[in-house]
Amino acid sequence: VSCVKTVVIAGPTASGKSQLSLRLAASLGGVVINADSLQVYKEFRVLTARPSTSDEELVPHRLYGLISVATSFSVGKWLVAARQEIQRAHDKAQVPIFVGGTGLYLRALIDGLAVIPEIAEKTRSRATELHNRLGGEKFWVELAKLDPESAGQIKATDRQRLIRAWEVVEDTGV
Numbered sequence: 046v047s048c049v050k051t052v053v054i055a056g057p058t059a060s061g062k063s064q065l066s067l068r069l070a071a072s073l074g075g076v077v078i079n080a081d082s083l084q085v086y087k088e089f090r091v092l093t094a095r096p097s098t099s100d101e102e103l104v105p106h107r108l109y110g111l112i113s114v115a116t117s118f119s120v121g122k123w124l125v126a127a128r129q130e131i132q133r134a135h136d137k138a139q140v141p142i143f144v145g146g147t148g149l150y151l152r153a154l155i156d157g158l159a160v161i162p163e164i165a166e167k168t169r170s171r172a173t174e175l176h177n178r179l180g181g182e183k184f185w186v187e188l189a190k191l192d193p194e195s196a197g198q199i200k201a202t203d204r205q206r207l208i209r210a211w212e213v214v215e216d217t218g219v
Contacts, residue, residue, distance in 0.1 A: 051131060052142040053080070055151055063096050066144040070104035073140045078130050079108040080145030080154065085123065086114045105139070124153045164212045172208045172215065181207065191215070 083093040087110040134141040181201045189196035195210040
């Protein structure tokens with residue numbers, strides 16, 4: 046008999062992940078842990094098809110409705126909370142069952158994240174303002190001047206990743 050340490054259920058929206066997680070949690074003595082980037086927000090229950098309150102009462106659920114949309118949140122913060130939930134579940138002899146379709150969150154859980162220092166708020170503001178002023182294509186050209194390797198891996202239409210890459214190189218020089 047093998048010991049299940051952690052279960053991950055991933056897939057597209059409306060593919061039955063939540064119902065499967067409920068059945069598994071009930072049969073394995075598990076706890077359902079959110080791995081969806083939008084379901085962490087309190088205000089998005091209906092918009093994100095978050096489990097109903099009655100589903101949440103059937104088995105323990107964690108990291109759903111965790112924060113307000115007004116609060117800054119990141120995959121790094123989610124990963125810290127997710128690791129705490131894994132430990133908490135194991136301490137209670139429960140099986141952690143991660144459910145979600147956010148590939149970045151699941152990749153971070155499985156592979157970890159690159160260590161990147163905190164970025165100064167001033168740098169974040171400058172990056173966003175510069176992107177807003179230049180637009181994606183010209184901003185990508187600016188990033189390519191600073192960090193050709195990162196620019197080569199990011200599409201000019203990927204606003205979030207472009208800005209993050211610019212912030213990191215601007216603040217760290219790396």
